[in-house]
Amino acid sequence: MLKNEEELVITIDAKGMYYKELNKMIKDGIGAGEKKFFIENVNGQYYLGDGIQGDDIIITINGVPGNDLGVFMDGPTIIVNNDAQDNIGNTMNAGKIVIKGNAGDVVGYGMRGGRIYIAGDAGYRIGIHMKGYIEQIPVIIIGGKVGSFFGEYMAGGIMILLGLNISDEIAGDYFGVGMHGGVIYLKKKIDFSKYSKEVEFSEADDNDMVVLKKYLLEYANDLNLHYDEIISGVFYKISPSSARPYAHLYAS
Amino acid sequence: MLRLKNTFSIERDISGCGLCGIINIKKVKINGENIKRAIALEHDRGNGLGGGFAVYGAYPDYASLYAFHIMYDDIAAKNNVEEYLKKNFVIEKNEPIPVLKISKILDHPILYRYFMKPKSDREDRLFHDLKDDDFVVRSVMVINSQYDGAYVFSSGKNMGVFKGVGYPEDIADFYMLDDIEGYMWTAHNRFPTNTPGWWGGAHPFTLLDWSIVHNGEISSYGINKRYLEMFKYSLSLKTDTEVITYILDLLIRKHGLTIELATNILAAPFYQTIEKMDPPKRELFTALRQIYGSALLNGPFAIIFGFSDGMVAMNDRIKLRPLVAATKGDFTYIASEEASIMEMCPSPDIVWSPKAGEPVIVRTENVKAKNIVQKEEMVSL
Numbered sequence: 001m002l003k004n005e006e007e008l009v010i011t012i013d014a015k016g017m018y019y020k021e022l023n024k025m026i027k028d029g030i031g032a033g034e035k036k037f038f039i040e041n042v043n044g045q046y047y048l049g050d051g052i053q054g055d056d057i058i059i060t061i062n063g064v065p066g067n068d069l070g071v072f073m074d075g076p077t078i079i080v081n082n083d084a085q086d087n088i089g090n091t092m093n094a095g096k097i098v099i100k101g102n103a104g105d106v107v108g109y110g111m112r113g114g115r116i117y118i119a120g121d122a123g124y125r126i127g128i129h130m131k132g133y134i135e136q137i138p139v140i141i142i143g144g145k146v147g148s149f150f151g152e153y154m155a156g157g158i159m160i161l162l163g164l165n166i167s168d169e170i171a172g173d174y175f176g177v178g179m180h181g182g183v184i185y186l187k188k189k190i191d192f193s194k195y196s197k198e199v200e201f202s203e204a205d206d207n208d209m210v211v212l213k214k215y216l217l218e219y220a221n222d223l224n225l226h227y228d229e230i231i232s233g234v235f236y237k238i239s240p241s242s243a244r245p246y247a248h249l250y251a252s
Numbered sequence: 253m254l255r256l257k258n259t260f261s262i263e264r265d266i267s268g269c270g271l272c273g274i275i276n277i278k279k280v281k282i283n284g285e286n287i288k289r290a291i292a293l294e295h296d297r298g299n300g301l302g303g304g305f306a307v308y309g310a311y312p313d314y315a316s317l318y319a320f321h322i323m324y325d326d327i328a329a330k331n332n333v334e335e336y337l338k339k340n341f342v343i344e345k346n347e348p349i350p351v352l353k354i355s356k357i358l359d360h361p362i363l364y365r366y367f368m369k370p371k372s373d374r375e376d377r378l379f380h381d382l383k384d385d386d387f388v389v390r391s392v393m394v395i396n397s398q399y400d401g402a403y404v405f406s407s408g409k410n411m412g413v414f415k416g417v418g419y420p421e422d423i424a425d426f427y428m429l430d431d432i433e434g435y436m437w438t439a440h441n442r443f444p445t446n447t448p449g450w451w452g453g454a455h456p457f458t459l460l461d462w463s464i465v466h467n468g469e470i471s472s473y474g475i476n477k478r479y480l481e482m483f484k485y486s487l488s489l490k491t492d493t494e495v496i497t498y499i500l501d502l503l504i505r506k507h508g509l510t511i512e513l514a515t516n517i518l519a520a521p522f523y524q525t526i527e528k529m530d531p532p533k534r535e536l537f538t539a540l541r542q543i544y545g546s547a548l549l550n551g552p553f554a555i556i557f558g559f560s561d562g563m564v565a566m567n568d569r570i571k572l573r574p575l576v577a578a579t580k581g582d583f584t585y586i587a588s589e590e591a592s593i594m595e596m597c598p599s600p601d602i603v604w605s606p607k608a609g610e611p612v613i614v615r616t617e618n619v620k621a622k623n624i625v626q627k628e629e630m631v632s633l
Binding site: 044064085086124 | 293296571574576589590595603607
């Protein structure tokens, strides 16, 4: 572990290190009052930053982190300079995860707060079982395309799918199936007929644009993208038709 | 088949499983070091109850002969099986499979290999006239189901499987895979869920040149098993993965279907997807589903399927198991986790996640494996 006195960054070379050891170094560092971490040569270590707390903690990762990055995380920021694997931000409560490459499957599963910003594509089952409550609003933004089951059983929060530089379909099948809360914004129109009967499709209005501007500005800044290009043009909105789509099955 | 003399729990456990594959389309060979590193990175996806590797191009000196790898519980089982082999095969060479005794692999069966060819005047010719491949398949089924304490775990040409109970990196050391070279490798780290962790139950599963490594579970096992039994396949290995190997053997070798069609039978498109296809394609896919409904694999899976001319990696139809692919020059890499690929190849040209049910098919170019010395005297046995 190296400490750069001027910038107060703790540098860790994670090459060949088992995740338990690496996570312990991070947690011990946080316990000792350290705020900034730079971890290089990461490859496949699971559970990085699991359950860590502290809004002013920033962890930068070089390499491909393993599954469950930032699981249960509550406040810190994790920046990944490469691709990342499955289950990013699983049940995350607060903080931010920025992925400069692509993400794997099941991003933000059961996420209940915080933001996940992905520059490239993401896999299947993004934002499933995401939930929100009053000021706890989880947000996921994907720059590229996604696979099937996007927002399945989504109960709250915001997802923005940009489809930048994507020529083919930006999402797979079973889009928003069982969605009963939250909102999904799209920068590109999709063949809505093939999707769930439980959601409505509309153009984003002024109120929606206020929300979009707020998050996309931060997204563009974090990923060095042109905000003007991202925010220009019409956005589309997908929201659930009912907060209780299956009520008739049980209560009629 | 091998008697189950393991002391491990056979209770249901939660699943992981990891898999990796490397292929060089020009058939340039590499040793087992890379794939071992890659599968070792996925250590936590398994639980030490099964690890294994398939390597193609492993036996260039005996390329025209069937290489049988057999596990025996005891000498009696070995004697019985060898009696059968001597009666039916010309055995060019037989020897113990070289192993390194290491502390992490405590207990292992007797491991033997045979390079051989079915006799032209073998007994069964009185009743049948099977082709060599068919006779080898028949022999594997006979030994695995009728010979107590014996199990054939590899029966292809110029390829071999090395597997057992243990973590894959330890299995690699046990078989000294650093000393073996091949143009294609697959590897598996097992976390058995519904069936016991025993030596024969480790992956890859093979028959002739087909090999399978599998992460997932096949909920259609019963249907698949009954279907295969109609074609005289004997399913005796206490695991679901076995069916995939035999289905592919049936579809590709026996029924002459292309690999593309076969993969579309294993992970058939949903009927709602078929309805949207153009008429000729719709007709074809409807026919495949109707004829081969019993060969459809249901349940979550990611598999790597190896054969002597290539490799196929694919997922179930709704992607319930991870799979990542990458290429670098003539190499293609497949793994359960991108980090595993980085372990083999730190800067790939392209990395992608294959879509659900869409196979990644890599074929070798039509060149002979480098360093192959064709021994003519052996061909003309």
